[in-house]
Amino acid sequence: MRQASAVHKPKLYEQVAERLGEAISAGTLRAGDRMPSVRQLSASERVSVSTVLQAYVHLESMGLIETRPQSGHYVRRRERPLPAEPQVSQPAASATPVSVSALVARVYRAASDARIVSFGAAFPSPALLPTRRLNRELALLAREAGEVAIEYDMPPGCLVLRQQVARRSLDWGCPLAPEDFVITCGASEAIHLSLSTVARTGDTVAIESPAYYGTLQAIEAQGLRALEIPSHPRHGMELDALESALKKRKVAVVLVVPSFSNPLGSCMPEENRQRLVRMLAERGIPLIEDDLYGDLHFGPQRPRPAKAHDTEGLVLLCGSFSKTLAPGYRVGWVAPGRFREKVELLKFAQTVATPTLPQLAIAAFLRNGGYDRHLRSLRRQLASQVQRMVEAIGEHFPEGTRVTRPEGGQLVWVELPRKVDALVLHERALEAGISIAPGPIFSAQKRYGNFIRLSCGFPWSPRLEGALATLGSLARSLA
Structure with missing residues (x-):
């Protein structure tokens, strides 16, 4: 047995x-x-x-x-239902004066409160940045640079930094020389200088819709008019719509963010970039290209800037290290093509020079290696955070919510049911200790009343998911 x-x-x-x-x-x-x-x-x-x-x-x-x-x-992530994507935007086909600064100021005051869970401000968490290494570079330079560190670094700016950025332009597929660059106080100054160079008060600027409110503020500050062009959530500005607009009205300059635009996160296909540059060159219209997020691609290759197709010097390429290394250093640049001399003069008239030590610290970081390794880590982290944000929105937000699927950057654009007023949601979210960026600040026409932009720049945590669940509950109560 x-x-x-x-x-x-x-x-x-x-x-x-x-x-x-x-x-x-x-x-x-x-x-x-x-x-x-x-x-x-x-x-x-x-x-x-x-x-x-x-x-x-x-x-x-x-x-x-x-x-x-x-x-x-x-x-392993649980499979969560993913919301649908927003459709192509449909702004009114008219140039509009801009007045968004007051509302933007309210949003940013809230986002700067350390007690607030900040989905509203588009900057990366210091935990994702090489802060200690940059601080060491800065401290070493402060001790050893001598008088150079406290002198004005007159336009076009720090030569060693311009050399390092020029070396990186080879990786972009857009080889530029050190003398092609002017160093600026962040990408914001690069955009302001570019607009001042190619447009006059009262001129019309064609922009994506929705558009980054910082761009709208720059247009507002210079007394320009914004012509909003329909944009696809994945492919960016609709070029057929732009071409139609150019035939009907005089446009002084076109300003776009081809790579991972703010707020859509769209990425213009290569053939569209080539068509855009050719279309504008035929008309002698400058293109201001904001490439702030170009290094933050989730795919295997960095998108080539539209500047790579520029043979006439009409593209003013703007960028910065604010989203990848150090927001507070305020170090950016512009490669202004045929407009370089005027940009340099305006730079000197506006801010004289960009602070020297931060330029030297970033140049040292780039020269000593590790930047590409840091970027690979940062891109992996941001891709994960964006994916988790989209999944969590699908779980917690009201039925009918739509969300973009960015392939780079750190932002998602959320379309809520029509009954949800984004400005009311913004106020109620603040009362609950949460900041968001309401849709109307992304349009000169005050459109997108039921849209919000959310930042994915901070590492995912139970606190963040809890705040997003609260935000979803508030949106459901308004819907």
Whole structure:
């Protein structure tokens, strides 16, 4: 007579895997969280490294975790319903004076409060930036640079920085020389200088719709008129609509963000960039290209700037290190083509020079290596945060909500049901300790009353997801 089979006793790796599985089920380890390193878990569980590896293989076979090469083990995300995408925008076909600054000031005052969960301001978390290394570079330069560090660095700006940016332009597929660049106080000054160079008070500027409110403020400050052009949530400005507008009215300059625009996150296809440059060159119209987010692509290759197709010197390419290295350093640049001399003169008249030490620190960081490695890490993190934001919106926001699918940058554009007033939602969210950017500040025509822009620049956490769930609840109450 055969003996009854013995009760299976879990092996050691199975016991470790079971405890981790319970932590995942309970929400202690959440979807997307990084699992403890093999050595950390070996020490805390008092088991061998090989046992931990077996436990992780077991959890992966169960579909609970995933391995990311050269990064570690992560809790696998749950499949959440993804909202639909917004449709092509339909602004009125008329040039409009701009007056958004008062509302923008209210939004930014709220976003600067440390007690607020900030989905409203489009800057990356310091935790994602190489802050310590930059601070070391800055401290070393302050000690050793001598008088150079406190002198004016007259336009066009720090030569070693312009050399480093020129070297990077080779990677963009848009090779430029150091003398092609003028260093500015962030991309904002680059845009202001470019507008001042090619437009006069009362002129019309064609822009994407929706458009970054900083662009609208620059247009407002210079007494220009904004002509909003329909834009696709993935492909950006609709060129057929732009061409039609150019045939009907006089446009002094076109200003676009081809790579991961703010707020749409759209990325203009290469053939569209080429067509845009050719279309404007035929008419002698300058193009101001804001390439602030170009380095933050989620795909394998950086999009080539439209400037790469410029043979007439009509493209003024603007960029900055504010979204990738140090927002507070305020170091940007413009490659203004045929307008370089005038931009330099205006730069001197407006701010004399860009602070010297931050320029030198960024140049040293670029020269000493590590920037590309930092960018790879930053892009992975932002891609993950954008994906989690989109998934969470699908889970928590009212039925009928639509969300963009950016392939770079750190922003999502959310279309809420028509009954939801974004300005009312903004006020109620502030009362709950949450900041958002309401849609009307992204249009000279005060459109997008049921849209909001949300920033994904901070690492995902239970606090952030809780705030987003609260925001979704507030939106449902208004819907």
